[in-house]
Amino acid sequence: MDNRFIQKLNGMALLGATEKAALEEVTANPTRFAARQDLIREGDPPGPVLVMLEGWACRYKVMPSGTRQIVAFLMPGDSCDLHTKLLTEMDHSIQTLTPALVARIPRSQIEKAMSEHRAIADAMYIAQLVDEGIMRAWIVSMGRRSSIERVAHLMCELYLRVRNIGLTHDHHFALPLSQQVLADALGMTPVHINRVLKELRLAGAMAIKRGSVAIMDPVKLVQIAGFDENYLHRRLRKAA
Amino acid sequence: MDNRFIQKLNGMALLGATEKAALEEVTANPTRFAARQDLIREGDPPGPVLVMLEGWACRYKVMPSGTRQIVAFLMPGDSCDLHTKLLTEMDHSIQTLTPALVARIPRSQIEKAMSEHRAIADAMYIAQLVDEGIMRAWIVSMGRRSSIERVAHLMCELYLRVRNIGLTHDHHFALPLSQQVLADALGMTPVHINRVLKELRLAGAMAIKRGSVAIMDPVKLVQIAGFDENYLHRRLRKAA
């Protein structure tokens, strides 16, 4: 299976064959996007539900000064904006970070799938609750963690999320994020991100190289981050 | 009307008399809590939906070091944890900041009200989307705003939220938050909060005194904060 959306939802609530087929159908006609392209812009009227099938994207807001703050990363399997059609305009933008394959599902279709299959509805709601937990964890990071702790914490989170969709190899995974993007996400400067990454590398915890991350010492990384995975609510504890 | 929950939801989606009655019924047997009492603790199994009818509370997480980060304020009319029953454990705690009156609604009752009244379901989902928007705005504040901008931004947000439930008087409203609590919410030190509040007072923008805030110069405050209210998605534009 390489539909990460189905794989992810199946980790949230057990899906049967008919449910998987329904999700397969609903994501059948995805669109390709280049990197650095806005899928949704702040102020737009809300559109269909978006599902990332391949590639990464981010939610972000730009400040009057022109700097931007990334408020969430979207990786394969992630969806967004379940009920946003209820709003009159978007309060943030979404942009691809890599070339991406994304399905755009009309509200009616999603509602149909959710009402016909309880497990799909449950999985979608759980996914949303996890997303909220991730946002809360980001707030905690920004408010109370030093820069090195913040970077380490984000890497722990991303590692587990990538692992949930089966895209890790040992303690190694593809991370197509430039230091500039990391800085935008963590509320720091690119140069300071660079220094912190160096520190983590020298500490033997992890190393980023050419778009991929190697976790050299998971225990040390978790320790530096003060990481507690509870907020990701992975049923994987069973599965793993 | 003094049921702030109904008042708030009515600002999200127009409610008819029967819908208001249904909400009235569902919040009919609230419980009283003292200040500084945990309503929910991290690690607990999720319980009923909580609705604040009177008083303030906050969502928070405590760090290993013992410091805490507040990730959201709950004021009268706010509810929480619509679908949390789907999770196995809470990833954060909720604590009263003042004496409070809170209704605890079983999942079955909420689901019944939402399925029988489309407007209630819509309003609840809009409320949740607004809460998510607020979280994103907090992330932006923590990541990209200076301390004085952060404080000003939070005050703008709280002013509008309090106004939505009809509890402002002119440019003045009750804010039962100590500087310690503000510090926990904004990721700063109490002493620095204190200095920033002084600065805002001397600038003639706003002044906090004994549990209440006076907005002296709204334009200046908004300007300092770089505040854009779009993320609160208030239908009040029509109503106001």
Add this chain to the structure above:
DNA sequence: CGTATTGTTGAAATGCATCAACCGCGGTGG
């Protein structure tokens, strides 16, 4: 009325931003 809590102020320390320069690499065009 004393005691705990909250607010206020000062001085010193520090973590991160800022400014500035340079390097390495991939891509493009001559």
Add this chain to the structure above:
DNA sequence: CCACCGCGGTTGATGCATTTCAACAATACG
């Protein structure tokens, strides 16, 4: 095929916002 350009990454020196530590004042509270 090579020279150039531009972007992402790396490093150093300096400045400043915020923390930290410490003491004290004001207010709420039993």
